[in-house]
Amino acid sequence: MKAKNQRLWLIGLAAVAMLAAVLLGMWALKDQASYFYTPADAVRDRVEPGRQVRLGGMVEKGSIVKQADGVSIRFVVTDGQATVPVRFTGIVPDLFREGSGVVAEGHFEAGGGFVAETILAKHDERYMPPQVAGAMHKSDSLEADRK
Amino acid sequence: MIAEAGLAALWLAAALAALQLALVALSLRGAEGLDGLVRPAALAQGVLACLAFGLLIWLFVRVDVSVALVAANDHSAKPLLYRFAATWGNHEGSMLMWVAILSVAGGAVAVLEKRLPERTLLATLGGQATIALGFYAFLLFASNPFARLDPAPLDGKGLNPLLQDPGLAFHPPTLYIGYVGLSVAFSFAIGALVTRDVGPAFARAMRPWVLGAWIFLTLGITAGSYWAYYELGWGGWWFWDPVENASLMPWLAATALLHSVTVLATRDGLRAWTVMLAVVAFSMSMVGTFLVRSGILTSVHSFAVDPRRGAFILILLALYIGGALALFGARVGTVKEGSRFDPVSREGALVVNNLLLTVVLGLVLMGTLYPLVVESFGGRISVGPPYFNAVAGPIALILMLLMAVGPMVRWRRDSARAVLGRVVVPAAVLVVALVASFLLAPRIGWMPRLGLVVAAGVGLGSLAPLWGRNLLRTPLFTWGMVVAHFGLAVSLAGMASDSAFTVERLSATAVGGSERVGPFTVRLDGVEPTFGPNWQAIEGSVTATRGGTSFAMRPQARAFWSPPTETSEAAIRTMLDGQLYVVLGKQVDETRWQMRLWWKPFVTFIWLGGALVALGGALSLIGRVRRERRATQWD
Numbered sequence: 162m163k164a165k166n167q168r169l170w171l172i173g174l175a176a177v178a179m180l181a182a183v184l185l186g187m188w189a190l191k192d193q194a195s196y197f198y199t200p201a202d203a204v205r206d207r208v209e210p211g212r213q214v215r216l217g218g219m220v221e222k223g224s225i226v227k228q229a230d231g232v233s234i235r236f237v238v239t240d241g242q243a244t245v246p247v248r249f250t251g252i253v254p255d256l257f258r259e260g261s262g263v264v265a266e267g268h269f270e271a272g273g274g275f276v277a278e279t280i281l282a283k284h285d286e287r288y289m290p291p292q293v294a295g296a297m298h299k300s301d302s303l304e305a306d307r308k
Numbered sequence: 309m310i311a312e313a314g315l316a317a318l319w320l321a322a323a324l325a326a327l328q329l330a331l332v333a334l335s336l337r338g339a340e341g342l343d344g345l346v347r348p349a350a351l352a353q354g355v356l357a358c359l360a361f362g363l364l365i366w367l368f369v370r371v372d373v374s375v376a377l378v379a380a381n382d383h384s385a386k387p388l389l390y391r392f393a394a395t396w397g398n399h400e401g402s403m404l405m406w407v408a409i410l411s412v413a414g415g416a417v418a419v420l421e422k423r424l425p426e427r428t429l430l431a432t433l434g435g436q437a438t439i440a441l442g443f444y445a446f447l448l449f450a451s452n453p454f455a456r457l458d459p460a461p462l463d464g465k466g467l468n469p470l471l472q473d474p475g476l477a478f479h480p481p482t483l484y485i486g487y488v489g490l491s492v493a494f495s496f497a498i499g500a501l502v503t504r505d506v507g508p509a510f511a512r513a514m515r516p517w518v519l520g521a522w523i524f525l526t527l528g529i530t531a532g533s534y535w536a537y538y539e540l541g542w543g544g545w546w547f548w549d550p551v552e553n554a555s556l557m558p559w560l561a562a563t564a565l566l567h568s569v570t571v572l573a574t575r576d577g578l579r580a581w582t583v584m585l586a587v588v589a590f591s592m593s594m595v596g597t598f599l600v601r602s603g604i605l606t607s608v609h610s611f612a613v614d615p616r617r618g619a620f621i622l623i624l625l626a627l628y629i630g631g632a633l634a635l636f637g638a639r640v641g642t643v644k645e646g647s648r649f650d651p652v653s654r655e656g657a658l659v660v661n662n663l664l665l666t667v668v669l670g671l672v673l674m675g676t677l678y679p680l681v682v683e684s685f686g687g688r689i690s691v692g693p694p695y696f697n698a699v700a701g702p703i704a705l706i707l708m709l710l711m712a713v714g715p716m717v718r719w720r721r722d723s724a725r726a727v728l729g730r731v732v733v734p735a736a737v738l739v740v741a742l743v744a745s746f747l748l749a750p751r752i753g754w755m756p757r758l759g760l761v762v763a764a765g766v767g768l769g770s771l772a773p774l775w776g777r778n779l780l781r782t783p784l785f786t787w788g789m790v791v792a793h794f795g796l797a798v799s800l801a802g803m804a805s806d807s808a809f810t811v812e813r814l815s816a817t818a819v820g821g822s823e824r825v826g827p828f829t830v831r832l833d834g835v836e837p838t839f840g841p842n843w844q845a846i847e848g849s850v851t852a853t854r855g856g857t858s859f860a861m862r863p864q865a866r867a868f869w870s871p872p873t874e875t876s877e878a879a880i881r882t883m884l885d886g887q888l889y890v891v892l893g894k895q896v897d898e899t900r901w902q903m904r905l906w907w908k909p910f911v912t913f914i915w916l917g918g919a920l921v922a923l924g925g926a927l928s929l930i931g932r933v934r935r936e937r938r939a940t941q942w943d
Contacts, residue, residue, distance in 0.1 A: 167648050171581075175663060182667040186674045189699045190691065197690030213694050231816020231896035251814055252541075252893035252902050255865070255874030279542065 200243040249277040311454040314363035321356035322444035332434030347418040354415025361408035374460035383466035385842040393477030400453035407443040432499030466870035483528035487593035489521025494590030511572035523925035530918030541876040548696040554596035561589035564665040577646040650721040657714035712769025738765030752808040759804030767797035784931025792924025799917025805910040826907030848892040863892040
């Protein structure tokens, strides 16, 4: 193979690979992109039950109910516009409390409730996921968090 | 006075960087007698930047709260190690550390590099000075680490307690050394482009830096993953978090570069591509810095968040990458044709390796930046593990398979039939492993199964280059390649084993009660308060029993008071065949406590593999440097 041909051949191969990658990526993004939902998003978009997503918002005041088994809780996530009831079995992170920001990873059930497999910890008391901060800009507790 | 001295050192270093750049520019334009000053300037700049960083460390160790940065991130009750680490556990300090490492690396190039043509070396040092100048400007104008605070508070606020961990104290320096090593590779590429000198000599000069950067990135990623695993208490080891991606992307680029620079150094092929990759690799470390330091993306672990500074880094990023790409575009025509090779050859295999690595890099970059693009159009979106696993997992498996085959292919030209003959044994192992996996573990998912099977085949295949050789006479860099490739197989085995065989148990256990997890019986003997230098904790005493043997474990729930934060310190017991992982949760009622237990067979292979990969890199580096030294002596 001549040198020039080889170079063209390599460039062609690289172009095909990149194109394939972009197509693969776009296909996957289209399928999986919305990974983070606020309650308002979730109500509006009707996330299909069973799909792995994150739900972010604030834990509604007075909504945490402990179950008898000692490891399960129920609570309500709100973003000021909509609410989603959440079930969780596990150890909640240290900064999980009422009126504080929360990100839950899990899936929606057919009835609109959310089953959390993981509750993500904030690293410090000031942490607020930007998506939640954006959706929650009117919240007082957020202002308190920002100080 | 110390703070003022530090600031003065920083200004002087910046001035020297400007001088260094000017000297290089004048010398390259033909001015005579100036080139002899460039190396001393680079060295002096390195010393001054180090001095500034050293002074900042001193301020932190002394907890001099009249300095704003110290007041915001330090606390006198903190153990000495973490007063050290607090220096780089924040934005300004980590940026100063970055520029100090960068300047030291520049000084090292100036002192050590003797084989490169003088003009190319000058241009390289000019590239280093340009990068350093941007960061000096950033520090001096946008985030001065030495700014005073008046009136001074009584004590500092303290460091984020999650950072109070020996692993994390050394994690940022490790990653930064990796990032900065790539900046040197970038400068070499720029130097070679400026003097139209892209060839094997330049590749050989660049290779140790790429290898060094890659070793540190590997260690950094491995340590970061282990830290997340034991400190966050979720039992997971990789979350596809933007901060993790920020270190993975330079690693992918550096891995591709490492392989292509070998082709250029030994076979004089892939010239333009190697230069391009050097630019991409450094761009990725800049993107990484930008992502971590700007807080523009949601991350469960973004520290030191400030959007305004993100804009500054973004401008630097655009200038450097844009400038480098413009130079590349202008000069790529002058990069002479390298030597040719057959598609079926080591070069060919490395081309495919590079393409696949680039594709993974592109996909991770897409997933990481896509939310930003959408957001700039007013949308809001988040990309998570389902995307990354779907796109990166399968390609990574293909890469692993290729990794086993590649080293068995000869340089320049080989026959497909001969290659097939060489892969028969590993392929047979793969098939046997597949059958065995169905017999031994019929119910695991297909990704973990594939992972286990590929790990077995690749693990054996990666040892093949040693076959039939006198092991004592095998060159050290061949050993390096074998160990690194084998390490990746070990890692893959660990990941697959963790996702296939982990057993989890969540319980509310009364004191005196016990739970079963995997082959263990775990008894909660008691719960009592305990204290540390700047925290108090509830500590569980737990006895785990398997067969006839028992051992004690002590998981803690810690509360720090400055800043007020709680962390859970998991108790982890490492055994030959896996880890038992115990987290103490909340108190449920008078007698019961939440406990989370995991039995994770062979999970340690993940990080053991990472360490092997880094060790392989180190062996390669030593082997290369020794051979080069011998070659220079013969000249």
